[in-house]
Amino acid sequence: MTSSDTQDLLYPQRFLLEKRTISPGIPLWLLHPGSGDDRPLVILQHGYTGSKESVLAFGLQIAGRGYRVLLPDARLHGERRALDFEARFEAEFQRTFLEVIEGTAEDVRTLIDTFGNGPVAMIGISMGAFITYLVLTHDPRIEVAVPLIGSPLLWAPIELAPEEEAHLREINPAAHPERFPPCAVLIQHGELDELVPIQPEYDLFERLQPHYREMPERLQFLPYAGIAHEVTQEMVATTLAWLEKFLPPQ
Secondary structure (H helix, E strand, C coil): CCHHHHHHHHCCCCCEEEEEEECCCEEEEEEECCCCCCCCEEEEECCCCCCHHHHHHHHHHHHCCCCEEEEECCCCCHHHCCCCHHHHHHHCHHHHHHHHHHHHHHHHHHHHHHHCCCCEEEEEECHHHHHHHHHHCCCCCEEEEEEECCCCCCCCCCCCCHHHHHHHHHHCHHHCHHHCCCCEEEEEEECCCCCCCCHHHHHHHHHHHHHHCCCHHHEEEEEECCCCCCCCHHHHHHHHHHHHHHCCCC
């Protein structure tokens, strides 16, 4: 097999790679086929301390199958990284983390407004999975979601004002399983993950099953034995197959 043959297997369709900044200042990579905006849109969100470049290889595999793909920088990350990034997280990690998740979820909705003209899929890795859970439970335009090595549980081990506690309860994806269907949700996580424990997703899957009773094929949870906090090639391949099943490229 030649290097050209290998490239054709990874990227069956050709595409263009553009760097853009969308108002109000969201840097992103846009991968698209070069003509027409009727291809399904996939948003791929990176994890904590990452950037749009850190998921570019994954994004290329998605685009190569005929999708338009957006790779945005999360707030305080990538080109938006604050000079006092470490200090902010060291001082109040959980509060800052929640602010990044909520703010980036707002950005994702802005990107859907800008680029979406039909069904949308979202894939998130680690922190990006937290964001994916938040977006899919608040925006019905997300028809396919793949949270990888993340959690649906938003929590704050800090003292919150009553209005902050009420707000957190309202937005917490783990508390609202009824908001998931009919989105086709594929949850993947390593069983040995100590950084982001898998248990909240076991709990979520149990609560989701009654809501997917009429559409069980649209919900799948895959725990991976012997895997810690990492995205494996098997997870990537399974994600691509899930996309092609529930949001076929045109």
